[in-house]
Amino acid sequence: MALLTLDRPAKTFTPPADFRPDRRTPGQVIARVALYVGLSVASAAILLPFVWMVISSLKTNNQVFTVPIQWIPDPVVWSNYVDIWATSNMTTWIRNTLILSVGVTFLQVFTGSFAAYGFSKMRFPGRDVLFLAYVGTIAVPWQAYMIPQYIILSRAGLSNTLWSILVLQAFGAFGVFLMKQYYDSIPEELSEAARIDGLSEYSIWRRIVVPLSGPALATLVLLTFVNTWNDYLGPLIYLRDRDLWTIQIGLNSFASQYNTEHALIMTGSVISVLPIAIIFLAGQRYFVQGIATAGLKG
Template identity: 70%
Template sequence: MSNLTEAMVTIERPGGLRKLGSSAPRPRRAAGASKLRPAGRILMYVLLAIAAIGLLAPFFWMVMSSLKTANEVFSVPIVWIPETFVWQNYVDIWTESNMLTWIRNTLFLAVSVTFLQVLTGSFAAYGFARMRFPGRDVLFLVYVGTIAVPWQSYMIPQFILLSDLKVSNTFWSIILLQAFGAFGVFLMKQYYETIPEELSEAARLDGLSEYGIWRRIMLPLSIPAIASLSLLTFVNTWNDYLGPLIYLRDPDLWTIQLGLKSFVSNLYDTNYALLFAGLTISVIPIAIIFLLGQKYFVEGIATSGMKG
């Protein structure tokens, strides 16, 4: 036979014909590479475990310190787990402070600001994502660019403005400051762009208004992005210290951050065990909300940067 290199040899079998030489031989895996894969995975897990321990260690120390006596908190060497758990610290923080009022004020501000940011952010994002008007892209870039401007740079003019409006030393000052946010608009717009525009076009053909499209189509399909924005806004408002410090001077209006700060006003008389008990209580609502919404939070963050 001529041209042996191009000849196809067939072998007849009960199951049919199989061609030999028609496919390239499979490359063999390098022995070294297969041995390195388990080692690399183990190393990655070890590094992640070390990073997790480093992140959780301060939180663990705070919780354990809330169950110590006042003299054991800063003992040398560090006592990570106290010999006797002082649960009385959690009772004393409620009786010796105005903790219930602080939590109520903080919860009211966090819920109000979160609701308004989701409402205004999703509505404005729909306009940028679906409406067509001159200068839309430029306006969006300018608006999102305000994220890079630090609040401290315009803090004084803002305070003068709110003082002239007679809302200083009221909850309205904090609500008006944080009711609008460029980050929320950016997050919701990116998620809206992953939703097929054919749904909006079909709704317009059925006679649905733009407001109806936003309320009945876009919002129900944007639950992950709304959950992400709600969680981030709630945590940011709950932990805010500088805003309430500037605008809320009445002790009856203090948030939990300002209230706990009053415990360290005198460094020599501070009971840090009670302080850590209050800090632990302040973390519990955020931890519960994150655990309940972490699935939607991860999904919203992961898909907001994708365009369908």
């Protein structure tokens, strides 16, 4: 049986009219390489003090400020990380700082996200004016109302207690602003459909809006935790007993009392920075995503 074959013209690929091949000129390649080199140098310059601090924490006191800098400790004094706990009250400082950081972070995330939902998804007279007035408080420095605030908390019997810091920082205008910007990017149709199904505003916030706001929540958690952990002036004013000191006050007192123990001071500084570095590295992806999408609207 003879096979009948038909000659069909070969199909050719026709690129679309807006197709542009990814061809970089030598000048663009050089600019890209120069950009990466510049970013690498800037990153190294930023990390250099931290690297020096970590290395100095493993030296003896006489080797910390040697000229030229001794980048490799000889010998490596691992005992500094044991001596700092015996010499100082590091356990109490870290405990108090963790209580304040976790408590303030929880309160600001809860109050900030809840208030942001009202400003973003609910309609009421004067909403925009009230939001602008509330966000405008960010521009007012804390030193302007620090004394009246201290008087109020003292008369309420909260001075010299951890509750003073928790009450003081339970609300934050920045968190409301950040969460509202993210909530504005969530389609309004989701909230309208939930209202038709009979959900209350609280249920819409808890069951729909909050689960969709992971990056913004992670950003707010990271920023609030870092700011509270590094806070020095607030605990210095309100926490007078040594048993209530945070790690920032404790390290400052330790540096004043043992000003010749340079290696131990560096060791304490490394311990104070380590939790923040771990939290930032763990939430870096969500932090970048939250910052990148906080200003978008769906």
